[in-house]
Amino acid sequence: MTIIDTPSPNWDERSLPVSMLVLHYTGMQDAESAIARLRDPAAKVSCHYLVAEDGTILRMVDEDKRAWHAGRSHWRAIEDVNSASIGIEIVNPGHDWGYRPFPAEQIEALIPLVADIKERHGITRGDVVGHSDIAPARKRDPGELFPWHSLARLRLALPRPTRNLMDPQWTQAGFCLALERFGYDVADRMAAIMAFQRRFRPELIDGEIDAECRMILLALLLPRPQGDD
Numbered sequence: 001m002t003i004i005d006t007p008s009p010n011w012d013e014r015s016l017p018v019s020m021l022v023l024h025y026t027g028m029q030d031a032e033s034a035i036a037r038l039r040d041p042a043a044k045v046s047c048h049y050l051v052a053e054d055g056t057i058l059r060m061v062d063e064d065k066r067a068w069h070a071g072r073s074h075w076r077a078i079e080d081v082n083s084a085s086i087g088i089e090i091v092n093p094g095h096d097w098g099y100r101p102f103p104a105e106q107i108e109a110l111i112p113l114v115a116d117i118k119e120r121h122g123i124t125r126g127d128v129v130g131h132s133d134i135a136p137a138r139k140r141d142p143g144e145l146f147p148w149h150s151l152a153r154l155r156l157a158l159p160r161p162t163r164n165l166m167d168p169q170w171t172q173a174g175f176c177l178a179l180e181r182f183g184y185d186v187a188d189r190m191a192a193i194m195a196f197q198r199r200f201r202p203e204l205i206d207g208e209i210d211a212e213c214r215m216i217l218l219a220l221l222l223p224r225p226q227g228d229d
Contacts, residue, residue, distance in 0.1 A: 049086075094140075128151070
């Protein structure tokens with residue numbers, strides 16, 4: 001795995017140990033624009049790594065430093081997500097500039113990078129998340145076209161549950177309590193529901209809680225075998 005150092009000045013010191021990995025899309029017209037912004041002191045944004053569409057990997061902030069990629073966010077009682085996470089930007093124009101599938105060579109480069117980070121920091125699959133998971137009211141990335149299943153197949157992210165599903169028949173309030181227990185900020189209920197759908201049921205993102213959503217969430221909350229992280 002070849003990584004090109006392309007330093008950004010936008011970082012500070014961590015106050016928490018690394019326990020999360022956050023995936024983003026760049027959401028800009030092209031890679032050059034995204035890289036320039038991530039290195040611009042005035043922009044005050046950065047990431048640890050950027051993965052280009054051709055599979056090129058740039059390291060922009062050292063892992064022991066706090067990159068500025070998450071913004072106002074929350075996951076599983078962590079409020080300073082920047083301090084607790086590694087941030088990877090994946091080049092893609094995003095929903096505002098012509099959202100499109102992620103090229104195979106890009107995902108092929110991303111997978112070993114995620115695997116290496118996850119192993120070195122002992123990050124659980126449940127803490128490999130998208131930007132929309134940690135900031136549902138503000139963000140949609142990496143979006144419904146991101147192939148989470150490719151990571152899940154290699155035990156690098158949680159899979160979408162498909163077997164032995166049971167409907168707990170939660171009310172909306174009950175579903176949102178369960179969603180909060182799983183890790184989401186549910187202050188904006190609709191946004192949290194759509195973020196969950198974008199991640200675990202991307203073919204239908206309507207903000208409506210149906211039996212399928214309830215069954216998927218229940219399965220995700222059920223205990224997994226010891227060591228199954």
